[in-house]
Amino acid sequence: MTKTKNSKNHKEIYLPMQVRVLDVIDLTSDTKLYRLEKPKGFFYNPGQFLMASVWGAGEVPISVTSTSELHDDIELCVRKVGAVTSAIHELKPGDYIGIRGPLGNGFPPEEAYGKDILFVAGGIGIAPLRSLINFVMNQKKKFGKTALVYGSRNPAEVLFVPEIIKWKAEGMDAIVTVDVKNEECEYCTGIVTEHLTRQKISFKTGHSYICGPHVMIKSVMRDLSLMGMPPDNIITTMEAHMKCGVGKCGHCYADGKYICTNGPVFSYNEIKKYNFNNNP
Ligand SMILES: Cc1cc2nc3c(=O)[nH]c(=O)nc-3n(C[C@H](O)[C@H](O)[C@H](O)COP(=O)(O)OP(=O)(O)OC[C@H]3O[C@@H](n4cnc5c(N)ncnc54)[C@H](O)[C@@H]3O)c2cc1C
Numbered sequence: 001m002t003k004t005k006n007s008k009n010h011k012e013i014y015l016p017m018q019v020r021v022l023d024v025i026d027l028t029s030d031t032k033l034y035r036l037e038k039p040k041g042f043f044y045n046p047g048q049f050l051m052a053s054v055w056g057a058g059e060v061p062i063s064v065t066s067t068s069e070l071h072d073d074i075e076l077c078v079r080k081v082g083a084v085t086s087a088i089h090e091l092k093p094g095d096y097i098g099i100r101g102p103l104g105n106g107f108p109p110e111e112a113y114g115k116d117i118l119f120v121a122g123g124i125g126i127a128p129l130r131s132l133i134n135f136v137m138n139q140k141k142k143f144g145k146t147a148l149v150y151g152s153r154n155p156a157e158v159l160f161v162p163e164i165i166k167w168k169a170e171g172m173d174a175i176v177t178v179d180v181k182n183e184e185c186e187y188c189t190g191i192v193t194e195h196l197t198r199q200k201i202s203f204k205t206g207h208s209y210i211c212g213p214h215v216m217i218k219s220v221m222r223d224l225s226l227m228g229m230p231p232d233n234i235i236t237t238m239e240a241h242m243k244c245g246v247g248k249c250g251h252c253y254a255d256g257k258y259i260c261t262n263g264p265v266f267s268y269n270e271i272k273k274y275n276f277n278n279n280p
Pocket residue numbers: 049060061062063064077078079080081082083084085086124127128238239240241242264280
């Protein structure tokens with residue numbers, strides 16, 4: 001995977017910067033969007049992440065969901081699953097949160113110039129992809145067709161609905177699919193892999209960007225490869241248990257790679273043999 005240029009915003013790699021929470025928006029029952037003050041000159045690439053910390057609770061890796069070129073703030077979309085994410089969920093506008101980063105390599109969208117793009121997201125996996133999708137939609141003329149397949153457990157858990165409507169209005173072919181739906185709901189049903197072939201993009205030359213649970217990533221990568229997409233064009237971002245986020249502690253080390261520094265973005269070629277059962 002080509003390394004995107006990492007910004008040198010943060011010289012002290014272990015010391016968090018304290019930034020102000022500007023706004024907190026409830027997206028679903030367990031997921032909130034945080035708008036944070038962006039320090040002067042702070043730049044990040046789609047797919048990079050931050051180590052976000054709350055004093056006394058700990059530090060966790062969270063992808064940046066905003067897009068550097070388009071947003072004056074830094075946006076994080078956080079699902080409450082345990083101790084640290086619960087502490088983040090207690091934060092109110094005006095509070096401070098620690099951030100280290102931006103970390104990791106990020107997506108390589110320039111490799112898809114002139115080509116069709118398929119985004120595939122599952123659950124909270126839409127958060128890192130949103131940064132890339134807005135980056136691509138902002139300079140859509142440089143790319144071919146754009147398509148999205150986004151799966152969620154139920155209609156109430158679908159994130160960023162107004163933006164999905166906007167992306168559709170801008171020409172994206174978007175399919176939202178849920179496991180269970182009520183009668184009035186306009187979404188499709190079924191898992192994302194059931195809807196991949198419905199997208200009318202060139203699979204042989206196109207690029208795909210995938211984020212979601214590991215079981216979904218594994219199936220989508222395999223299916224796209226079988227549909228003829230070159231393994232170097234099938235790109236995902238991986239989750240792993242992390243502590244330092246900068247390639248020092250070894251917590252995220254798997255199959256010869258540090259997910260935090262060699263990734264979290266990898267091509268299918270790079271992780272074909274990865275044991276997806278190793279990590280969350
Ligand atoms: C590069 C990267 C980007 C991420 N981006 C986001 C994001 O944008 N939004 C978001 O809500 N979450 C994101 N995560 C997942 C997030 O880091 C975890 O949910 C968080 O570390 C859980 O910490 P906790 O203390 O709240 O829960 P814990 O008490 O530590 O764990 C609660 C549950 O979450 C699982 N878990 C713990 N750490 C991780 C992890 N790193 N990945 C997946 N599951 C984990 C545990 O196995 C356990 O089942 C990202 C993870 C990585 C590695």
